[in-house]
Amino acid sequence: MSEAKVFDYQFKYRVASRPGGEGLLSCFACGVCTAGCPVSEVEGDFNPRRIIHQILLGEQEELLQSEYIWLCVGCYRCTAHCPQDVEFTNLLKVLRELAVEEGTVSAEWKKVVDEVDRRTQELRRALIKYLWNKGINSLEEFERFYREEIAKLGWVEGEGSNAR
Ligand code: SF4
Ligand code: SF4
Incomplete structure (x- = not known):
């Protein structure tokens, strides 16, 4: 039997309050970030739009324990093309910081x-x-x-x- 997901509805506000996370709540899920991402091209399960959706849903535990937040190569293509100035590259940096702070991974x-x-x-x-x-x-x-x-x-x- 699979374990039930844990949701933290405050998670999105914690992410959005950090430097780099400010644009999170402006995302309207257009998917432009995913379409142009070179990592998504080689790893179909790496999906920036889905990661943002997970943040908004409050899937903190699942996200911070995921190897996917470490796959981004920091090319900023998603950030350059986002019509809402979400800055997904920096959002991932926030998730990485939180993963370290919460002890999900070592520094x-x-x-x-x-x-x-x-x-x-x-x-x-x-x-x-x-x-x-x-x-x-x-x-x-x-x-x-x-x-x-x-x-x-x-x-x-x-x-x-x-x-x-
Ligand atoms: S391109 Fe911007 S607005 Fe569109 S899904 Fe990605 S982050 Fe959200
Ligand atoms: S910065 Fe990261 S998430 Fe954005 S397009 Fe480049 S590899 Fe993909």
């Missing part, structure tokens, strides 16, 4: 995520240089190379991995 976890972001850029730089130097310059060659490399990483889920 060290936030540093780990920051380091993942930094290393991802390093990885991208190394990959581009490698492809350039090896002359891998067609999509077909790249797909083959990518699938071979990803297959070596057992923990990577998704297209091209061997984890499914």
